[in-house]
Structure formats: C-alpha cells, structure tokens
Amino acid sequence: MNKEKFYAQFAFGSHLCRKPMPPMCEMKRDMEILKSRGFNLIKIQAHWGLDEPAENIMDTAAYEELVDYAGKLDMGVYMGLTNEQAPNWLWEKYPDCRMTAHNGSALAYQAQYTLPADGKPGPCYDHPGAMAAQLDFTARFVERLSVYENIVIWNTWQEIGYWSEHLTGGHVCYCDNTMNFFREWLKGKYKNLDALNRALSVNYSDWKYIAPDRQNGTSCLPMDFEWQYFMNHVQIGNVLQKRCETIKAHDMHKRPVFAHKSAPAFASGMDHTYARCQDFLGSSSYPAWSSGDGRDDCRYDEFGRREKYDALFAETFNGICLNFDFLRSSNRFGAHTWAAELQGGPVSTGFHLGRVPSASDIRRWLLGLLGSGVTGISFWVTRAEIMAGEMNGFSLLDNEGSTTERLEEAGNIAKFINKYPDLFNTPAAQRAQVGIIVDEDNYIGCSRLAQGGDGLGYSMRGWYKYMFDNNISVDFVHAEELGEEYIGSYKLLVMPFPLFMSDKTAENFGKYVEDGGFLVSEATPGRIRENGMTRRETMAMRDIFGVKHKSLKMVSEPNYGHRFTPGPRTWGEYLDPAKFAGAGIFEGYDLPANLYVQCFELDKAEEILQFDQMTAGALNCRGKGRAVIIGSYIGHSAAAYRNDSSDNFVKKLLSVAGVAYPDAKGVNIRERRADKKKAYIIFNTTSEIQKTALPPDRSYRYLDSYGGKVSKCCKECGLIFVECEPLEAAAVVLQS
Numbered sequence: 001m002n003k004e005k006f007y008a009q010f011a012f013g014s015h016l017c018r019k020p021m022p023p024m025c026e027m028k029r030d031m032e033i034l035k036s037r038g039f040n041l042i043k044i045q046a047h048w049g050l051d052e053p054a055e056n057i058m059d060t061a062a063y064e065e066l067v068d069y070a071g072k073l074d075m076g077v078y079m080g081l082t083n084e085q086a087p088n089w090l091w092e093k094y095p096d097c098r099m100t101a102h103n104g105s106a107l108a109y110q111a112q113y114t115l116p117a118d119g120k121p122g123p124c125y126d127h128p129g130a131m132a133a134q135l136d137f138t139a140r141f142v143e144r145l146s147v148y149e150n151i152v153i154w155n156t157w158q159e160i161g162y163w164s165e166h167l168t169g170g171h172v173c174y175c176d177n178t179m180n181f182f183r184e185w186l187k188g189k190y191k192n193l194d195a196l197n198r199a200l201s202v203n204y205s206d207w208k209y210i211a212p213d214r215q216n217g218t219s220c221l222p223m224d225f226e227w228q229y230f231m232n233h234v235q236i237g238n239v240l241q242k243r244c245e246t247i248k249a250h251d252m253h254k255r256p257v258f259a260h261k262s263a264p265a266f267a268s269g270m271d272h273t274y275a276r277c278q279d280f281l282g283s284s285s286y287p288a289w290s291s292g293d294g295r296d297d298c299r300y301d302e303f304g305r306r307e308k309y310d311a312l313f314a315e316t317f318n319g320i321c322l323n324f325d326f327l328r329s330s331n332r333f334g335a336h337t338w339a340a341e342l343q344g345g346p347v348s349t350g351f352h353l354g355r356v357p358s359a360s361d362i363r364r365w366l367l368g369l370l371g372s373g374v375t376g377i378s379f380w381v382t383r384a385e386i387m388a389g390e391m392n393g394f395s396l397l398d399n400e401g402s403t404t405e406r407l408e409e410a411g412n413i414a415k416f417i418n419k420y421p422d423l424f425n426t427p428a429a430q431r432a433q434v435g436i437i438v439d440e441d442n443y444i445g446c447s448r449l450a451q452g453g454d455g456l457g458y459s460m461r462g463w464y465k466y467m468f469d470n471n472i473s474v475d476f477v478h479a480e481e482l483g484e485e486y487i488g489s490y491k492l493l494v495m496p497f498p499l500f501m502s503d504k505t506a507e508n509f510g511k512y513v514e515d516g517g518f519l520v521s522e523a524t525p526g527r528i529r530e531n532g533m534t535r536r537e538t539m540a541m542r543d544i545f546g547v548k549h550k551s552l553k554m555v556s557e558p559n560y561g562h563r564f565t566p567g568p569r570t571w572g573e574y575l576d577p578a579k580f581a582g583a584g585i586f587e588g589y590d591l592p593a594n595l596y597v598q599c600f601e602l603d604k605a606e607e608i609l610q611f612d613q614m615t616a617g618a619l620n621c622r623g624k625g626r627a628v629i630i631g632s633y634i635g636h637s638a639a640a641y642r643n644d645s646s647d648n649f650v651k652k653l654l655s656v657a658g659v660a661y662p663d664a665k666g667v668n669i670r671e672r673r674a675d676k677k678k679a680y681i682i683f684n685t686t687s688e689i690q691k692t693a694l695p696p697d698r699s700y701r702y703l704d705s706y707g708g709k710v711s712k713c714c715k716e717c718g719l720i721f722v723e724c725e726p727l728e729a730a731a732v733v734l735q736s
C-alpha cells in the first residue's frame with residue numbers, strides 16, 4: 001500500500017487506538033477483522049506527552065509495529081497528532097507557556113491522559129519556545145514514521161479548539177505572548193493607531209494598552225469583533241498552518257495533511273478559514289449524541305419521550321446532512337471532505353450508555369454522508385473503549401466477539417462504495433443551484449448579541465431545510481466569496497438573519513443582483529456594521545431592495561409561546577401572532593412572521609407582502625437581477641410551528657427565482673457525479689413506505705444499488721423507481 005494505490009480507493013476506515021492502548025494482539029486481530037469486512041484504513045492517534053516523556057527521548061515502537069502490520073494487510077494508516085497533550089518537561093522548561101484565562105489566572109492543567117479531551121486546552125503555542133518544541137517533535141515524529149509508505153494521511157489536530165471554559169474554567173488566551181500577537185495583528189490590519197481608534201470608537205494613546213474586554217457575558221462591543229476573529233481565525237489558524245508546513249517539510253512521501261473539528265461551526269466562517277490552513281478540513285460525527293434543536297416541532301409520547309421517527313430524522317438531518325453540506329462548502333471547491341470520526345457504536349459518557357446503532361442507522365448515516373459529498377470516512381472506534389469514562393462506547397465491535405450487525409452493515413457498504421471508487425472519492429465538481437450566505441461578521445455579532453442572536457443559526461438551518469424538503473442542492477456561500485466569478489451561477493442567494501454587515505459585503509450583494517442574480521433577504525439587512533455600531537439610516541442596501549425602513553416591532557410566536565423569543569418585560573412589547581398577506585405576484589399567499597415585523601416604504605420596488613395595510617415584503621428589479629426583502633425571519637418556520645403557508649410561500653419564491661426542483665413527497669434525493677457515472681442517494685424522511693421515481697435521464701442506465709427496492713417501469717419510459725421503508729436510505733448507481 002502507498003498513497004497512489006490508496007487514493008484510487010475510497011478511504012473507509014476506523015480508529016484503532018490511542019494511549020492507553022489495548023493489548024497488541026487484540027489490535028492486530030481487530031485489524032484483520034476490519035480488513036476482511038472491506039475496510040482499507042486504520043487510524044492511530046499519537047500522544048506527545050507519552051511519546052516523548054523526556055526531551056529528545058522518543059518512543060514510537062508501538063505505532064511502528066501497528067503501521068507495519070497494517071502494511072502487511074495492505075491497509076492504509078491515518079496518523080493523527082495531538083500536540084495539546086504536551087510532555088511534562090515542556091511545562092517545566094517553559095513555565096510561562098501556560099494559557100492565561102480572562103480572569104488572569106494561569107491554567108494549571110497538564111494532561112497525562114487522552115480523556116477527557118485530547119489534552120485541550122494544552123500549552124499556549126504563541127510562546128516561541130513551546131511552538132518550536134511542538135514543531136520539533138512533529139518534525140522528528142514525521143521523519144521517523146514517514147518511511148512507512150502505507151501512512152496515507154496526517155492529521156494535525158484532533159477536534160480543533162481549546163474548550164477551556166468547559167475543561168478548566170475561563171476563556172483563553174490572555175497571556176503576554178498572545179496579547180502581543182493580537183496587537184501585532186491589529187497593527188497589520190489598521191497600520192496606524194488613529195485608524196484603529198476611529199474604527200473601534202476608542203482612544204488608545206499607545207499600542208501597548210490595547211487588550212480585549214475581559215467581562216463575562218455578551219456585550220457586542222467593537223473590540224469583541226476583533227478579539228473573537230483573532231482567537232478563532234488568526235491564533236488557531238497560525239497553529240494549524242505551522243503544523244501543516246512542518247509535516248509537509250519532513251514527510252518524504254508528501255502525503256496529504258488535514259485536521260478536524262468536533263462538529264462544523266454552523267453559520268460561522270471559522271471552518272472556511274481552517275479549511276485553508278492545510279489540505280482540507282474534516283469533522284467528527286456522532287449523530288445519536290443529540291436530536292436536532294430543542295426549538296423544533298417535536299412529538300412526545302405519553303411519558304414525555306421524543307417519538308422515534310422525530311428523533312431519528314433529526315439526528316440524521318442535523319448530524320449528517322446539514323453538518324456535512326456545511327463542511328463541504330467550507331472546504332476549498334474540489335477539495336476532499338472527510339468524516340474523520342463517525343460514531344460506530346453507542347455514545348457512552350460515564351454511566352450513561354446510549355442506543356446501539358442498528359444496521360439501518362449505520363446505512364442511513366453512511367449513505368447520508370455520501371449524499372453530502374463526503375470523500376472519506378473513518379469510524380470511531382473499532383473495539384469498545386477501555387477507559388471507564390467512555391466504557392462500552394462508540395465502537396463497531398463490542399468488548400468481545402469478532403462481529404456485530406453494525407460492523408457487517410458498515411463492511412457491506414464499504415464494499416459497495418469501493419466497487420465505484422472514482423464516483424465516490426471525487427469531490428463535487430458542480431456548484432449547487434442555491435447558495436445560503438455565511439458571513440463571519442454577522443456570526444460574530446449575532447453570537448455576542450443577547451437574547452436572540454442565536455436566531456442566525458436557527459434561521460439559516462431553516463432555509464437549508466426548506467431546500468432539503470424540496471430536493472434542492474445547497475452550498476453555503478461565504479461572504480468572502482462574493483465577487484468571485486462563479487457567484488453569478490447561483491440562481492438564488494439567501495441572506496438569513498442578516499443583522500451585521502460590512503459596506504464591502506453589501507456592495508458585493510448589490511453587484512450580484514445587478515449582474516443578474518436573485519437575492520432574498522430576511523428583515524433588517526445590515527442594521528449593524530461589522531464593528532458593532534448601528535447604521536443611522538437603519539438600512540443598508542436601500543437601492544438594491546428599493547425600499548426604505550418604516551417600522552419595527554417584535555411579534556409573538558403562535559399561541560404566545562417562547563421558543564425563540566424572550567419573555568416580555570412588561571405590557572406592550574409584542575404584536576399579536578401575525579401573518580403577512582401576499583400581494584402582487586404573491587396574491588393569494590400568506591406568511592407567518594417570527595421574532596420581528598419590519599415594514600417598509602416603497603421606493604422603486606413592488607409590494608409582495610402586506611401587514612396592517614403597510615408593506616412587509618417587496619421585490620425590486622435592479623440592473624439585470626432582482627432582490628426580495630421579507631420583513632421578518634421566516635427560516636424559523638421550516639422546523640418550528642411548521643405550516644403550509646410558509647412552505648408554499650418559499651415554493652413560490654423558488655419558482656419566481658427560476659430554481660427547478662422535483663416534488664418527491666418527503667423523499668430526499670441527492671446526487672453524486674463523476675467518471676461517467678452518477679449516484680442517487682435516496683432518504684425517505686417520512687414515516688411511511690415511499691416509492692419514488694428517480695429524475696428521468698435517458699443518457700444513463702441502471703448499474704447497481706444498495707438498500708431500498710429498485711424497479712424499472714418499462715423499456716419505453718426507462719423510469720427507475722426506488723421503494724424505501726420509513727427513514728430508510730438507499731443508493732442507486734447509474735452509468736452513462
């Protein structure tokens with residue numbers, strides 16, 4: 001096995017071990033089991049602290065024995081580094097490499113064990129000595145291991161992040177090294193102090209005084225935007241980049257380098273940045289850890305338990321489809337997207353043991369990943385965890401035995417996928433019809449806006465769900481991409497919850513419209529600038545939408561609930577639950593409002609929605625394109641207080657925008673295409689058996705399928721039908 005041979009296949013693997021390891025003979029036998037079931041990859045996780053217990057004394061014998069054995073089985077190895085687990089000598093040598101929390105205390109935690117979180121937060125690598133030491137270890141580790149040709153990929157960070165608030169109490173890092181890095185970065189951005197003072201509404205007399213605010217809570221101060229961007233993008237990005245550069249410089253076989261998240265940072269631009277710090281970005285996925293969002297409509301049985309159908313749909317929709325469409329979109333176009341840790345067994349946290357995934361769970365998750373464009377999958381973990389904190393957990397194999405139903409299903413799917421490796425290991429080469437906008441300025445602002453900023457993620461998820469329900473492919477388009485030539489190829493761009501926006505982003509939206517695009521915005525676009533200061537004129541992009549702001553008021557949820565609105569302070573804050581009435585080309589439609597009702601004065605636009613005899617939605621023709629503004633946040637209605645009016649309004653909007661879609665009655669159909677083949681991934685999201693016709697295309701003929709019952713209509717029409725049980729997933733491969 002070498003990288004060329006490996007990458008002719010679809011990477012399908014499983015984590016084997018991290019320290020403390022199970023017995024060597026058990027791990028070798030487990031590798032044989034994986035190999036016999038069609039797996040071609042094992043993952044091994046390193047542990048700096050245990051691998052180099054004294055400076056320059058490095059012990060990699062166990063890893064080498066395992067890598068060598070994998071090679072004998074013709075399997076690839078995915079080698080993951082965890083440099084947050086720093087050795088004791090490093091802490092002693094550089095006592096000032098400890099991260100500093102916002103209250104000024106140095107974090108005392110020195111991880112000896114991988115649990116709970118792979119050593120996070122670890123040392124502060126803004127300390128030059130600590131940074132040099134981790135890169136030196138990385139270089140020597142890679143040099144020693146790189147002789148093994150069957151190592152096929154390196155991973156630089158096991159679930160990127162520090163998680164310090166949760167693990168050690170206090171957000172990070174406020175040490176002198178990080179403060180100096182922050183100031184240097186601000187100098188690079190603003191060039192002179194006057195410019196910074198003007199932009200951030202402060203009056204510093206010297207760069208040395210500049211520091212982030214250290215209070216608890218959310219306040220949305222101008223400096224918060226700089227600090228949050230710096231820590232999440234620049235500081236972590238620097239560590240990722242340095243690790244990647246080091247591996248590339250010391251790996252004689254130049255294998256790809258990636259890193260992965262515990263989950264995508266949905267609605268944030270963070271992952272877009274991380275994806276550009278090495279070859280690509282992957283993510284963990286533990287679908288059965290949670291079921292969607294507490295604000296969603298959900299049915300409960302007489303004992304208050306969530307209904308099986310609702311729970312299983314939500315875990316797949318959120319944990320697989322949404323997350324990996326988001327991750328794929330965050331990666332460079334044409335780059336790989338890996339499920340770097342996929343749940344293989346029951347979630348286990350201490351004494352709380354989760355449900356054992358069934359064969360149909362494994363099938364739904366694996367095929368769902370393929371539908372989102374995933375090009376490599378590695379399960380976590382092969383055999384049940386040996387440490388108490390995660391005992392019995394996460395594994396394809398139980399404590400004893402050589403197989404399980406879930407392992408067999410995974411293996412069968414591995415063999416199916418690897419009959420058509422080019423089809424499934426080739427990253428998507430076409431862009432989606434619809435783009436949903438991700439703007440990091442908006443994310444940072446909303447994440448610091450009290451009592452409702454989390455509406456951004458919920459509205460964005462809702463717009464994704466409208467598209468998912470109508471079988472429309474979606475890319476999450478990052479604000480930095482606006483202005484690129486390919487942006488014009490999106491038939492529709494949606495701006496969910498667009499509260500914070502820079503002038504530059506607003507200009508780029510205007511250009512998209514003038515060049516022929518179709519833009520839809522929810523209420524109050526660009527109400528606040530990217531530095532947390534409001535716009536006096538209260539509305540950006542007036543000319544693009546052809547309206548002026550008139551009024552704004554909060555509106556009650558249906559039946560006066562409070563799933564996403566705060567309880568009133570006193571009388572008179574909220575309007576009664578409201579529906580907009582369609583007007584003009586939307587005559588006959590209506591639309592429930594959520595959170596706010598914004599009304600407009602028409603300038604050049606035509607009215608499409610009315611509320612209380614005022615304009616609550618408008619469509620404007622501008623240049624070669626059109627722009628729609630809706631005076632509320634309607635993404636929320638895709639999963640909360642679901643109703644036909646909202647669904648029908650969105651369908652009408654799609655047809656006005658020229659977005660084509662097949663009506664598949666609750667069966668989600670997604671497509672992969674490469675190598676003169678295409679695959680349809682079918683997911684019956686309903687609670688009844690469904691028989692669905694695949695989109696007709698005479699230039700392709702049926703080749704193969706996995707799951708569902710496939711039948712052909714007749715020679716004349718050539719239609720292919722797939723029948724799926726409730727919540728069943730299937731894949732059909734066609735050849736041109």
Ligand SMILES: [Zn+2]
Nearest residue numbers: 124173175178
């Ligand atoms: Zn620091």
